[in-house]
Amino acid sequence: MSKAPVASDRDVAAPRPYALAVDAMGGDRAPDIVLAGLELAADRHPTARVLLIGDEVALKPALARYPKAARICDIRHAPASISMEMKPTAALRVRGSSMRLAMEAVASGEALGVVSAGNSGAMLALAKIIVKALPGISRPAMVAVQPSSRGDSVMLDLGANIACDARNLVEFAVMGEAFAQAALGLPRPTIGLLNVGSEDLKGDERLRQAAERLRESVLAEQFHGFVEGHDITAGTTDVVVTDGFTGNVALKTGEGALKLAFGLLKNVFQTNLLTRIGYLLVRPGLERMREWIDPRRYNGAVFVGLNGIVVKSHGGADGESFASAIDVAMDAVTHNLNDKIRARLDQLGMLGADTDATPANAVAPEPVS
Amino acid sequence: MSKAPVASDRDVAAPRPYALAVDAMGGDRAPDIVLAGLELAADRHPTARVLLIGDEVALKPALARYPKAARICDIRHAPASISMEMKPTAALRVRGSSMRLAMEAVASGEALGVVSAGNSGAMLALAKIIVKALPGISRPAMVAVQPSSRGDSVMLDLGANIACDARNLVEFAVMGEAFAQAALGLPRPTIGLLNVGSEDLKGDERLRQAAERLRESVLAEQFHGFVEGHDITAGTTDVVVTDGFTGNVALKTGEGALKLAFGLLKNVFQTNLLTRIGYLLVRPGLERMREWIDPRRYNGAVFVGLNGIVVKSHGGADGESFASAIDVAMDAVTHNLNDKIRARLDQLGMLGADTDATPANAVAPEPVS
Numbered sequence: 001m002s003k004a005p006v007a008s009d010r011d012v013a014a015p016r017p018y019a020l021a022v023d024a025m026g027g028d029r030a031p032d033i034v035l036a037g038l039e040l041a042a043d044r045h046p047t048a049r050v051l052l053i054g055d056e057v058a059l060k061p062a063l064a065r066y067p068k069a070a071r072i073c074d075i076r077h078a079p080a081s082i083s084m085e086m087k088p089t090a091a092l093r094v095r096g097s098s099m100r101l102a103m104e105a106v107a108s109g110e111a112l113g114v115v116s117a118g119n120s121g122a123m124l125a126l127a128k129i130i131v132k133a134l135p136g137i138s139r140p141a142m143v144a145v146q147p148s149s150r151g152d153s154v155m156l157d158l159g160a161n162i163a164c165d166a167r168n169l170v171e172f173a174v175m176g177e178a179f180a181q182a183a184l185g186l187p188r189p190t191i192g193l194l195n196v197g198s199e200d201l202k203g204d205e206r207l208r209q210a211a212e213r214l215r216e217s218v219l220a221e222q223f224h225g226f227v228e229g230h231d232i233t234a235g236t237t238d239v240v241v242t243d244g245f246t247g248n249v250a251l252k253t254g255e256g257a258l259k260l261a262f263g264l265l266k267n268v269f270q271t272n273l274l275t276r277i278g279y280l281l282v283r284p285g286l287e288r289m290r291e292w293i294d295p296r297r298y299n300g301a302v303f304v305g306l307n308g309i310v311v312k313s314h315g316g317a318d319g320e321s322f323a324s325a326i327d328v329a330m331d332a333v334t335h336n337l338n339d340k341i342r343a344r345l346d347q348l349g350m351l352g353a354d355t356d357a358t359p360a361n362a363v364a365p366e367p368v369s
Numbered sequence: 370m371s372k373a374p375v376a377s378d379r380d381v382a383a384p385r386p387y388a389l390a391v392d393a394m395g396g397d398r399a400p401d402i403v404l405a406g407l408e409l410a411a412d413r414h415p416t417a418r419v420l421l422i423g424d425e426v427a428l429k430p431a432l433a434r435y436p437k438a439a440r441i442c443d444i445r446h447a448p449a450s451i452s453m454e455m456k457p458t459a460a461l462r463v464r465g466s467s468m469r470l471a472m473e474a475v476a477s478g479e480a481l482g483v484v485s486a487g488n489s490g491a492m493l494a495l496a497k498i499i500v501k502a503l504p505g506i507s508r509p510a511m512v513a514v515q516p517s518s519r520g521d522s523v524m525l526d527l528g529a530n531i532a533c534d535a536r537n538l539v540e541f542a543v544m545g546e547a548f549a550q551a552a553l554g555l556p557r558p559t560i561g562l563l564n565v566g567s568e569d570l571k572g573d574e575r576l577r578q579a580a581e582r583l584r585e586s587v588l589a590e591q592f593h594g595f596v597e598g599h600d601i602t603a604g605t606t607d608v609v610v611t612d613g614f615t616g617n618v619a620l621k622t623g624e625g626a627l628k629l630a631f632g633l634l635k636n637v638f639q640t641n642l643l644t645r646i647g648y649l650l651v652r653p654g655l656e657r658m659r660e661w662i663d664p665r666r667y668n669g670a671v672f673v674g675l676n677g678i679v680v681k682s683h684g685g686a687d688g689e690s691f692a693s694a695i696d697v698a699m700d701a702v703t704h705n706l707n708d709k710i711r712a713r714l715d716q717l718g719m720l721g722a723d724t725d726a727t728p729a730n731a732v733a734p735e736p737v738s
Contacts, residue, residue, distance in 0.1 A: 148629065162573050163573065196531070201456075228621050229621025229622035229625055234625055234628075234629075245573075249598040249615050249619050250598065252597050253626070254625070256599030257622070257623040258629070259602065260516070260627070274651075275654060282644045282647040285644055
C-alpha cells in the first residue's frame with residue numbers, strides 16, 4: 001500500500017491512514033501514562049485516529065477507564081514488548097513487539113507517525129530498519145524544542161549520531177529548518193552551527209566545510225554561521241545544528257544548569273519568614289516561569305529524516321508529558337514535515353547524493369531528563 | 370638556571386623567583402584592569418613578588434596610582450604587545466611582546482607562573498613553544514573551577530584541544546585531579562568522564578578505552594565512570610573530563626542557561642508592585658546566590674600540563690575578576706600543582722610514554738563569557 005496523503009478521502013480504494021500508531025507498552029509506567037496522555041490528546045486532536053498497539057488483554061479494560069482516548073483509539077494486539085534495558089541488537093530480534101508493530105504500521109502507510117516512550121536505542125534501530133531513512137538522508141537525527149530567552153528554539157542532533165561529517169551536518173540543518181517550521185510555525189527559521197567560537201576559522205575542517213556548503217546553498221540567507229554554547233539559551237538562532245555527542249551533552253548541561261538555578265532559588269526563599277512572604281508575593285510569576293521551562297512541556301523528541309514521523313517520549317513521562325509528545329507528532333504530521341525536507345533536499349541537489357549506508361553509531365539518550 | 374622551589378631562600382646562589390609574571394598589556398582594558406586586579410591581589414598575597422611586564426612608559430605612571438600593587442610589583446619593559454584579534458601564528462612571530470616575555474620568565478625559572486588576560490589562542494601557542502609541555506603530557510589542556518549543587522567542581526578540557534584520543538583523556542584526568550586538589554583543597558577528588566549515557570557501552574571507542582585505563586589505574590577508586598551533561602552542575606564528580614570541543618560548549622551552555630534563569634527571574638520580580646516588594650524581601654539571599662554563580666568569581670582558566678603555571682583571565686575582566694585569576698595562579702603555585710601531576714604520571718607509568726609531538730588543534734575560546 002502506498003503512503004496516503006494526510007486527511008484526504010479522495011482515494012476511495014485506500015482507507016484514510018491513522019494519524020499515529022502509539023506504542024502502548026513503552027516507558028516506565030506503561031500503559032497507564034500512555035492512556036492518560038491519549039486522554040488529554042483526544043481533547044486537543046479530536047479528529048485524529050490512533051492505532052494503539054500493545055497487549056490486548058491488558059489494554060482493553062485499561063482503555064475503558066479513559067473514555068476520550070477510547071473514542072479516538074483502535075487497539076491492535078502485540079504479543080511482545082521491548083524492555084527499557086534491552087540492547088538495540090536484542091530488541092531488533094524480538095518479533096511482534098508493540099514497538100515493532102507500530103513502526104511497521106508507519107512503513108506500510110497505515111499510520112503517518114509513531115509515538116513511543118520506550119527504549120530509545122531500540123526505537124532508533126527499529127526506525128532505521130523498518131521505517132527507513134528518507135532518500136537523500138544518510139543519518140536520521142534526534143531533534144527537539146527547547147526554551148531560550150527569545151522563545152522556543154530547536155536543536156539537533158541530540159544523540160542519534162555520535163560522530164558526524166560535514167554532509168551529515170548539512171542534512172541536520174535541512175531537517176532542523178523543516179522541523180522549526182512545523183513545530184514553531186516560523187516561515188524562515190535562522191540556523192546556527194555550534195562551534196567553540198563564532199569566527200570563521202574556529203573549529204575543525206568538518207565544521208568549516210559544513211558552514212561553506214550552507215553559505216553557498218539556498219539556505220544562505222537563513223544561515224547565521226557559527227554559534228557558541230551560550231547562544232543556545234540566548235536564542236541567537238532558531239535552529240542549532242551539532243553532532244549527536246555535543247548536542248546530547250549541551251541539552252543535558254542546559255537542563256542541569258536550570259535545575260541548579262531553581263535549587264538555589266528554593267534555598268533563598270526558605271531562608272526565613274520574610275523570604276517566605278517574598279515567595280508568596282512572586283509565586284504566580286515563578287509558577288509561570290517554572291512551567292515555561294518545564295522539561296515536560298518540551299517532551300517529545302523527533303527521530304527526523306525517516307519515511308514517517310517517529311517521536312520518542314521520555315521514558316519517565318507522566319500523562320501531561322506524553323500528551324506533549326503526541327502534540328509534537330501531530331504537528332509534524334499535519335505540517336507535512338517530510339515533504340518540506342524532501343523539497344529542500346531537492347533544491348540542494350542532495351536527493352540521492354552520496355548517502356552513507358552504514359548504520360549510524362546509535363546511542364540511547366533520554367532526550368529530556 | 371634551574372627552577373627554584375617555592376618560597377625557599379636556602380639556595381643563596383639563585384635569587385628567589387617571582388611568584389608570577391603578569392602580562393600588563395593583555396585584555397580589553399589593559400593595563401588598567403590588570404593593575405586594579407593586582408591592587409586587590411596585593412592584600413590577599415602580601416608576600417608574593419610579581420614581575421609586571423609591559424610598556425614601561427605607560428606602566429610607571431599607572432602603577433603609581435595603585436600603591437599596594439606597586440609594593441609587590443617590579444616592572445619589566447616589553448617593547449611590543451599582542452592584540453586580541455591577532456592570529457596565533459602571527460603572534461608567535463612578534464618579538465619582545467609582553468606575553469612572550471612573561472612566558473620566557475617562566476621558562477627560565479625567573480617566575481613560577483604567568484597570568485594574562487590577552488588573546489587566548491596566542492597564549493596557548495606561546496606557552497606550548499616557550500614554557501613547553503610537562504614530560505609525559507602530550508596535550509596541555511584548559512581547566513577551570515565552576516559552580517555545582519554540591520559546591521565547586523572542575524572541568525577540562527575547555528577548548529585547548531578540539532579532538533582528543535583516549536591517552537589525552539587519561540592525561541586530562543591526571544591533570545584535573547591535581548588541579549582539584551590545588552584549587553578546591555580536596556585530597557581525593559572524584560573523576561567522571563563526560564559521555565551521552567552512564568552505561569559502560571555508551572559513547573565511542575575512545576571513551577571506552579579511556580574509562581578502561583582509568584579503571585585499571587591508581588585512580589580507580591576515584592574514578593566514577595561515565596557522567597552526563599546534567600552531572601556537571603549536579604556536582605556528581607569533583608572533576609569532569611572531556612575533549613576541548615565538548616567542554617567548551619558545555620561550559621558556555623551552562624553559563625547561558627544560568628543567565629536565562631536570571632533573566633526570567635528578573636521579569637518575575639518586575640511584574641507589579643507586590644512582586645517588587647517580594648524582591649526586596651529576598652534580595653540579600655538573591656545577591657548571595659548571584660555572587661556565588663558569578664562568572665567573575667570563577668575567572669582564571671589554567672593551561673595545565675606545562676612546565677610552569679599558565680593562567681588565562683577573561684579578556685573582558687574587571688579588577689575583581691582579574692584578581693580571581695591571580696588567586697587561581699597563586700593556588701596552583703603554592704600547592705605545587707605540577708609536582709602532583711608529575712607524581713601521578715610516574716605512578717601511571719606515563720612519564721615519557723608515547724606522547725604526541727604534533728601541536729594540538731588550538732582554539733582560542735573565552736573561558737568565561
